[in-house]
Amino acid sequence: MTNIYFFLGKGGVGKTTISSAWAAGLAKIGRKTLLVSLDPAHTLSDALNVMVTGRIKRISDSLDATEIDIDQMIQDYLQDVSTTMKSTYRYLSTLNIDRYFNILKNSPGVEEYAILEGIKEFVSKDEYDIIVFDTPPAGMMVRVLGMPRVSLVWTESLIAMRRKILSRRRMIENVQGRFEADVGGEKVVLTSEEKEDPVMQELVSYKNEMEALRNLFSSQSCKVSIVTMAEELALSETERIIGALKEFYIPVEKVYLNKYMRIENPPEEIIGKIEEQGSVVMRMKEELKGIDIIEIPMLRSSPRGVEVLLALYRDYLKEGEKV
Amino acid sequence: MRNLFEVIKGFFKGVDRGMREVSTSLIQNELEEYENAFALLTMGFLSGLPSPPTGLVIRLFPHMQREIQVMMSKSSGLFDAFGSTMGKFSVD
Ligand SMILES: Nc1ncnc2c1ncn2[C@@H]1O[C@H](COP(=O)(O)OP(=O)(O)OP(=O)(O)O)[C@@H](O)[C@H]1O
Ligand SMILES: [Mg+2]
Numbered sequence: 522m523t524n525i526y527f528f529l530g531k532g533g534v535g536k537t538t539i540s541s542a543w544a545a546g547l548a549k550i551g552r553k554t555l556l557v558s559l560d561p562a563h564t565l566s567d568a569l570n571v572m573v574t575g576r577i578k579r580i581s582d583s584l585d586a587t588e589i590d591i592d593q594m595i596q597d598y599l600q601d602v603s604t605t606m607k608s609t610y611r612y613l614s615t616l617n618i619d620r621y622f623n624i625l626k627n628s629p630g631v632e633e634y635a636i637l638e639g640i641k642e643f644v645s646k647d648e649y650d651i652i653v654f655d656t657p658p659a660g661m662m663v664r665v666l667g668m669p670r671v672s673l674v675w676t677e678s679l680i681a682m683r684r685k686i687l688s689r690r691r692m693i694e695n696v697q698g699r700f701e702a703d704v705g706g707e708k709v710v711l712t713s714e715e716k717e718d719p720v721m722q723e724l725v726s727y728k729n730e731m732e733a734l735r736n737l738f739s740s741q742s743c744k745v746s747i748v749t750m751a752e753e754l755a756l757s758e759t760e761r762i763i764g765a766l767k768e769f770y771i772p773v774e775k776v777y778l779n780k781y782m783r784i785e786n787p788p789e790e791i792i793g794k795i796e797e798q799g800s801v802v803m804r805m806k807e808e809l810k811g812i813d814i815i816e817i818p819m820l821r822s823s824p825r826g827v828e829v830l831l832a833l834y835r836d837y838l839k840e841g842e843k844v
Numbered sequence: 845m846r847n848l849f850e851v852i853k854g855f856f857k858g859v860d861r862g863m864r865e866v867s868t869s870l871i872q873n874e875l876e877e878y879e880n881a882f883a884l885l886t887m888g889f890l891s892g893l894p895s896p897p898t899g900l901v902i903r904l905f906p907h908m909q910r911e912i913q914v915m916m917s918k919s920s921g922l923f924d925a926f927g928s929t930m931g932k933f934s935v936d
Contacts (some may be wrong), residue, residue: 524870543895599902618909621890625902628889634899668897675896682882696868702914709914718908727903 522742525644525652527666528777529659529762530748535779536560537655538824539748539838541568541586544653545827546834548584556586557643558655559636563588564657570826580827585649595635599626633665640665641734658763659747666745667769669735676728676737683721687713739770746775751798751816756805763809776812778802780819883908905922 528540537558544556555577558565565588568570568625571580577587579611599622606618625631636657643652656662690700690713700711715721737743747762749755755778787795817837824833886904889895 592919602902602906606909621905624866624890625898625905628895628898628901630898631902634897634902637899672897672900675900679882679885679896682878682885686875686878686882689871689878692871693868693875700914704910704913709910711911711914720904720911723903723907727900747906 523644523647523649523652524742524744525654525737527654527656527662527743527745528722528748529656529662529745531660532658534748534750535777535817536563536748537564537568537641538830538833539777539779540653540655541565542824542830542833543838544586544651545581545584545830546838547651547653549834551583552650553648554584554651554653555643555646555649555657556580556584556653557639558588559587559591559639560588560655560657561591562657563590563717567587568825572661574804584827589639591632591635591639594639595626595631598635598638607750611694611766612701630664633661633668636661636665637668637734641730644737663762666738666766666771669731669738670769672731673728673735676724676731680721682719683724684715687715687718687721700755739772743771744774745771746777747773747778750780751801751805753797753801756801756808760803763812773812775810776814777817778805778814779817781816783818809837883912883915887912 526540526543528536530536530544537560541556544554548554558564558573563574565586566574569580569586571578572588573580573586574588577585577588580586603618603622640654643654646652656665690711694700694713700713701710702711712718738745745766747759749759750841758778766773782795782798783793784795802814802816815837817833820833824830852855887895889898889901895901903926
């Protein structure tokens with residue numbers, strides 16, 4: 522069973538850095554690891570110091586990495602559907618179809634859908650022990666992780682409705698024969714059989730996919746952690762993410778407090794900041810029971826490249842980790 | 845005698861067809877209502893109605909397009925709710 526890891530957090534907190542370090546660390550101890558960036562803003566290549574956009578690239582013995590282009594994925598996918606539709610149903614006016622696709626392309630939720638498709642594609646690869654996902658900012662990622670459950674509510678009620686349609690069609694068919702129509706010179710039949718009805722088939726396969734993802738996201742093999750910083754706003758933000766995920770039955774494993782400032786005798790200018798940090802950590806430990814809180818110090822320079830990330834793993838992430 | 849038998853048979857046939865037509869048209873109405881509602885639910889994004897998750901819409905879209913064309917050609921006048929929605933996007 523592949524173990525998958527998600528590191529969630531708002532922009533710039535260190536998701537890419539920590540997920541890369543985590544992947545590098547697990548690969549180093551011999552686990553076959555794939556690191557995937559789902560973030561439309563590409564920064565994984567920068568963190569690794571290796572270009573990984575658009576294809577799976579070997580980084581070290583057990584580590585592969587890639588960065589998928591979400592916008593391109595949406596574009597390609599819709600283009601695909603549109604081409605198939607135009608060639609299958611010649612009567613569809615090209616103009617109208619393109620207009621629909623333009624609306625779809627810009628519909629809210631299309632990015633989340635593409636990200637979920639990306640996740641689905643990678644988790645189906647069984648050559649990896651570990652898949653680590655670097656994610657877009659938390660708001661979007663929570664919606665992505667919750668999407669299987671939300672979609673299932675819709676899918677199930679549409680399936681029930683579809684059944685009613687098909688059963689009514691069957692009754693009428695028994696009296697009047699099959700529903701046939703001439704659409705732009707092509708004979709099209711509307712079936713009453715579930716197995717022949719393309720709408721029902723699509724609903725059912727979508728339902729199966731969503732069930733698999735829902736189960737995966739709530740399972741033992743999926744670990745979700747939050748990356749944040751020890752600041753006043755971080756606590757409520759973190760609690761919001763935990764609460765939202767809880768509604769989808771997705772537990773949070775760890776909270777990483779990144780860019781933690783460990784300073785012996787802080788200069789006057791930042792004393793307030795250091796105190797805030799201390800009190801946030803205390804409150805977090807109190808309020809987030811059952812969740813490990815891990816501090817990662819502010820490093821002297823931005824960690825880049827596998828060796829540096831590996832050191833970060835060894836020094837701060839590995840501790841107490843049973844893999 | 846044979847004639848009468850035919851007449852009686854014919855009469856019952858007529859009654860049967862009449863009743864079947866009545867109940868068929870009831871079912872037909874029901875079917876049309878379900879079909880309309882289904883189409884509005886899955887294609888409502890065209891008019892800004894609340895929609896299922898976009899992923900589901902994208903997946904159903906190719907099939908619904910075909911379905912709607914057939915439904916529209918099946919009976920004109922039907923599909924008013926949807927027709928006006930589509931009309932906004934100058935779809936005939
Ligand atoms: N512990 C740390 N010490 C010093 N610099 C850090 C640390 N963690 C991350 N950084 C630096 O902070 C910047 C932001 O980190 P990173 O790109 O990992 O964040 P992110 O959450 O992935 O951001 P985005 O939302 O833009 O994808 C980077 O330049 C990174 O090198
Ligand atoms: Mg990032």
